[in-house]
Amino acid sequence: MKLNDIEQKIKSIRDQINRHNHLYYISNSPEISDIEYDILFRSLLSLEEKFPEFITSDSPSQRISSAVSSEFKQFEHMSPMYSLANCFSEKEFLDWYKRTLDLSGYGQLDLVSEVKFDGLAVSMIYEKGIFVRGSTRGNGIIGEDVTNNLRTIKTIPMVLMGNVPETLEVRGEVIFPKSKFDQFNESRKTEGLSLYSNPRNLAAGSLRQLDSKVTAERSLDIFVYGVGYSIGNDLKTQWNVLNYLKSLGFKVSNLSSLFVKPQEVIDFYNTLVDSISNEDFSADGVVVKVNNLEVQQQLGVVGKDPRWAIAYKFPSIKSVTKLKNIELSVGRTGRISPVAILEPVNIGGAIVRQASLHNFDYIVNNDLKINDLVVVERAGDVIPKVVSFVPEGRKGVEFEWIFPEECPSCGSKIIRLEGESAHLCISSSCPAQLKRLIEHFVSKPAMNIEGIGIKQISILIDNHIIYNQADLFDLDSKKDEIINLNGFGEKRFNNWQKSIEESKKVAFSRVLVALGIPHVGLETAEIISRNFKSINNLIAASELDLVSLPSIGPKVAYSIQNYFSNEDNKYLVNQLISTGVRFDNSTDNMVVDSKLHGLKFAITGSFDNYNRADLVSIIKDLGGIVSSSVSKTTNYLITGDNPGSKLDFAKSNEVKIISIKEFIELTL
Ligand SMILES: [Zn+2]
Known part of the structure; x- marks a missing residue:
């Protein structure tokens, strides 16, 4: 290509990227897949690398500059930026x-x-x-x-x-x-x-x-x-x-x-x-x-x-009130967080009685004491939090709060790991943890069981009707007992039954999320589901198997292995399996990322905008297989400029020959 043509080409790629950025970020109506966007972007980068003379400051590749400034330059506005009354x-x-x-x-x-x-x-x-x-x-x-x-x-x-x-x-x-x-x-x-x-x-x-x-x-x-x-x-x-x-x-x-x-x-x-x-x-x-x-x-x-x-x-979202006490709340992983108990106060139309204090260090660093007047902030629907205390409000009746030694729910000793900010209850039979775990289990991104919240779960556990997540699938045997509980009733019970039955259909990845394994969110769960396909394969996986997957590091791998090495957890999984909850992905819908699942590709020739390694990784990411030679079992031969002998073989053996453009269409 002539230099002039290259400049034109770079410009045309930039225009396309800008257009797709707008469609994606502003209009929310992308026309191309992320992969195709990546290909486009990488082709710009490689051209600009070869021809740096054509890099301009408005190129999408320049969104991240490598220059670190030591201070900000001052800059006079073209017309004043007024404040508002x-x-x-x-x-x-x-x-x-x-x-x-x-x-x-x-x-x-x-x-x-x-x-x-x-x-x-x-x-x-x-x-x-x-x-x-x-x-x-x-x-x-x-x-x-x-x-x-x-x-x-x-x-x-x-x-x-x-x-x-x-x-x-x-x-x-x-x-x-x-x-x-x-x-x-x-x-x-x-x-x-x-x-x-x-x-x-x-x-x-x-x-x-x-x-x-x-x-x-x-x-x-x-x-x-x-x-x-x-x-x-x-x-x-x-x-x-x-x-x-x-x-x-x-x-x-x-x-x-x-x-x-x-x-x-x-x-x-x-x-x-x-x-x-x-x-x-x-x-x-x-x-x-x-x-x-x-x-x-x-x-x-x-x-x-x-x-x-x-x-x-809008009405003020900060108010001052008295910090009456600090209580502990136990999360599903055993993490114990201090919660501020406040003199009830109206903040922006809502009565606030409790506020977040993050962790013990937060209390120490902000020098908060019981009986302090504190500033509480409520930003939208985020949990209100204590921001600071009012120094003028101190009268000498304030006292330091000391972190209790025992879990408020189960009484076992609270520990704090070296170098961590969190306090933990590590008991495996802590009712507070179990309630939060089940709350997580039934939540929307997990099993999506409707009508059951922390209140109902607490009642069921405190009345010894359920002991773990799997017991939710056997409520029928305790129907009479349940509908006689305060505030439950038959109609509600029947709705639960419907929703619980429905939940058996959720995808394997969401069941993995529902288990509440620390550090396993939906993204990680989807990667696991795609690669291991079933719970048995996952349990059998070595740490190396795990960390070789994208975005799974040693911390996540350890967390997964640790979870399944626990007998209670294994028992729970087996119990869930016997109720019919899905622990493999065999009937999941084909997900976008396995579009090329099982298809065999070979590549010949060269391509203008990307190199072969990129193509190989795209095919693999989408579940396809790439081989270095063509055979009768090859599904597609991707053909670029100056193809080699593979093309002849493909032609005489009825292997489908496609251009790069047709390949991209396959991935969409
Ligand atoms: Zn506990």
Whole structure:
């Protein structure tokens, strides 16, 4: 290929990758499989490696820069990033509307209402549609240059689509998904690192990393909501702005609405107060903006706040209350966590009586004492937690809490392993652990047995009706006893029976999850199910067999072997098998990843965009077999440029000959 052609080719691959990124991350409607995407991406990398002169800063390959900065460069915004005035009640909001209406001189003002994301505000500059620079809000005039870190966020387009303006400064809020927050802190905890107190701090901390590789590992996301400065477009309203940003390929919240009456805004606000905890981001209110941009101009700015917008804040999510006591809660793996018992307090509409304290070190590090006044935070539907104590509240009646020596459920001695933050009950007959284990067993990602929660499980165990998970499958023999228990009844019992019967059909991988083997989540369970196929093969597997599987390390392998070396666990599995629960994958639906299961491939010739090793690993990953020569039992010969003698053999022996494109189609 001529250099010119190579440059064109690189450009065309980049365009394709950008398009597929948008389909995947913004529209949620991918057109190609992850594997095909990988192939595309790898072909870009290999071309750029061979021809580094064609690497450009907007290439998708440059999302992770290797440069580590020693400090952030300061960067002056093209136009100021204003803060917003707040209001906290319906009356304050209506006062603002009336004031603004009077000032504008109009009889009515259209209003755009948007979610006020609780993250870190950033500004991004695009020249001719290409992302060139990004910064934090800073003090509104000068921010910090975080260009390399912003590049790592997949929902920020590097190249804009459609009708791109000369220069465009876009504003948005970088957030950290709520769903991943606890998990993230959990892994920090096991590594002995300090914890983040909320998703906003985590978003800010992640974006302000000097090494953008660290930022890339965090699951940052963005919502874009405004244009700060632009040349070359003709936007008349904020509503236009939102739709325009969407058309350029940005991620814009679909919760924004255009209203003509202030009462509609209030209704919108009230709906969000109730529903916002279901969203995967933190938000602290609604931003209301005058829709017409010209009217915005006329209204202008007072101090640092524009007159044309206001933040209508959600009810406070932090409160101060008294820490009355600390109790212990025992998890299914025996992990013992301290729980704060609080003087009941209303936080953002919910009465909070208990809050998380993470672990003993957290109590020590935050110097928390019984009888302290403490700040309790509730972020959406995350379990409330104690954030700090109020020093001014100390009267001398506070005292240190000492970690008890015995498990509150079974009375056995609590241990703490060297170098670990967690305290453990290691008794194998601890009722508290059993209750949590069964709660996990019946949960949605596991056996998905409906209508049975921790409350019902506790009653069944405390009344000696069940002793382990398998006993759930034999409730019928104790029917009379059960329906006479407080709050149970026949109808409920019959529903359980139906759901328990259904649960015998769940896939082997989910049964593995249900057992509650430490460190075996759904992903690991699926890998095990695919590779070992049945519980007997898994029990017979050596540590080496286990660690040779992708994403299974020594820790997981040990945990699995340890589980099955326990007689109680073996007994439980046998009991479950006899009830008809599935312990092999023979009747699982063909999963996506074994698309090429049992098919034999051979390869000949060379391919433009990827090398042979990549192809081999793709085939193997999908359950196919690759042989170095063609035989009559070969199903497909993948043929590239300059094929060898394999092609002749295939032709005369009726082996199916396919191109790389046809091969990709097979994998989809
Ligand atoms: Zn115990």
